Amino acid sequence: MFKNLCLIGTPNCGKTTLYNALTGSFETVGNRVGVTVEEKSGKLKKRPEITVTDLPGLYSLSADSEDEKAVLTFLDKKKFDAVIYVMDGTNPIKGLSLLTEITKLSVPTVVAVNFCDELEKSGIEFDDKILSDAFNVPVVKISARKGKNLDALISAALNKAVPIKFDAEKVKAVKSAFLRAKPVGKTKSEILTEKIDKVLLSKLWGFPIMFAVCFIMFFLTLNVGGRIGTVIGGAIDNASDKLYVYLSGKTGGVWFADLISHAVVGGVGNVLGFLPQIIFLFFFLTALEQTGYTSRMAFLTDEILNKIGLCGKSVFSFGLSCGCAVSGVSAASGIEEKSARETTVYLTSFMPCGAKTAVFSYLCGKIFGGNAFLAASFYLVGIFMVCIGGAILSRFKRFKATGGFVMEMPTLRLPSVRVLYGAARDKTADFLLKAGSIIFAVSVILWLLKNFGFSGYTGGDIEKSFVYAAGNVLKYAFYPLGFGNWQATVSLLSGIFAKEAVIESLSAVTEDPASLFSTAYSAYGFMVFVLVSPPCVAALAAAKRELKSRKLFWGMAVFQFLTGYLIALVINVFGIIALNIGKIAAIVLTLTAALTIICLKNTLISGKCGDCKKCRTVKASCRRRERAG
């Protein structure tokens, strides 16, 4: 009897849904190509002695993208006894070619034909007998989503699976039979998808619908999620004050009461107040992925993204980055083109993740009167920064996209309640774990650094503390940005561990965050710096894995830091001019400076202003001509 099963199939055929149903897991499922980027293993629910491994989808055994290469590496190691080949029953032709190639593995195989619930609903009969005759393996019709016939599948996989021996003539006959059946045998979902796509992908409605969907998603997250978070945050603040009074009375030790109530409960609690926003965000992102709409977003944006060195599939990374930068960076492994993949990794953390959104909400609440629109504006800033960053990187040969975009467009489906619940549950657990570990550690360390100095316990005199000494040295770097003080510097440093730690640090070192900034513009610049500068260590580690090059990784970190610094500097200078001379003058000066830079760039490249349209790269010959005059 086989003890190790693995799930193989083309992308988006239901492997992960089947894996979740068999093992009781809640792995991420999305209705698009490239959701699963690495192997995952789990125990069969009803037979824990049997292991099932879910693999990323692939179209053939010759790999293009990193996730396809990961599958081939797994298959080479032969750490499995039998294969469950998952086939999309609504598009069986898609999986025939890979099924033929699986023969090379010479491993016992059983074919699972998925989505049979949809076929039944549409009154379409799937001829499993001709498939079974052609490949000489058992074929089982299942519905992974509804959990139908899974026992029969496992029984066939464990007891009846045999290596494939296909008959080429019979396979040709199978393909012809499926091709003949396809136009008539379209499911209701496919017919409905074609009608809906006429609107979703149209010239008139395509982009407005996309912007409306994104706006609704982020507005509900920040507004509704934000209001619930404010209530939770207020309750935790009250609880930490009462705890302080109780502990200082009980123990008599003020410093102990301060550590537990304000540093631990208050500090961690500040971050927990943003949990509703995180849950809302992941709920909406998962729902969007489940429906298949993200593939439509990739279709709409591919041509624009090409102009800045990216491709349509980069949209998946940017979307996921709005939840967590680690997921966004990991999703880049599904992009086959190396230059587009590297550019995506460089730029994906410019999108505000859940943690950064929490920082913006906190500061907008403390400085800008809780303006939800201002907090939401950072999504637009993120998109703007991706465009600017992409335009800069695409000047370099390494990051130039070649534009070879081909992607399957899946049928639109309703989100699964089970998967949505699983996503919200997993993200809550991740967030609580992070709050309970990294944020807790940062809270305690910060409290110690704030209350102890070179002369020991400071008794509340902050200017004698370690944190003041460290921040005082590094603050000079941030003077030009309008927040050259030790408090803002220390909070930025703590953001390296987790961006939520910026909130905890700011609340630990000051009662009034607004006092840390010379103007409202420099406060906004601070938030833009948090947005654009290098992300947390977890996202940096994911980026290093994807880039596979130390030089590229450090290049990315320096690029992000310098971009964040320059933008924050521009915002601060704009603010100084606006406040001293006037807003109109500031706008005019900024536009003049931008146009001057663009014209200078054209002159440097081609020697003449206006010739830049034909010349897309900085050629050595152009520079030599320019120097020769």
Added chain:
Amino acid sequence: MTLFNVKVGKKVTVSGYTLSAYYRKKLAKFGITDNCVITVLGVSPFGGTQKVSVNGVNFAVGKKISEGIIVKYV
């Protein structure tokens, strides 16, 4: 005529390529091979990316790829 020039709703067959071997192999994985029938179902708002159907499976194909597939009307 290339696939890029085909209007929405029309059916064509593939008669050749001007693409590199890398892209031809990639297209073959998706079932886009010589003499296969492609139906153009839609085009992006900027007119570059096309939505096509090959053997009942729908794909998005970028401009650079579709300009490299030579086709003729069925």
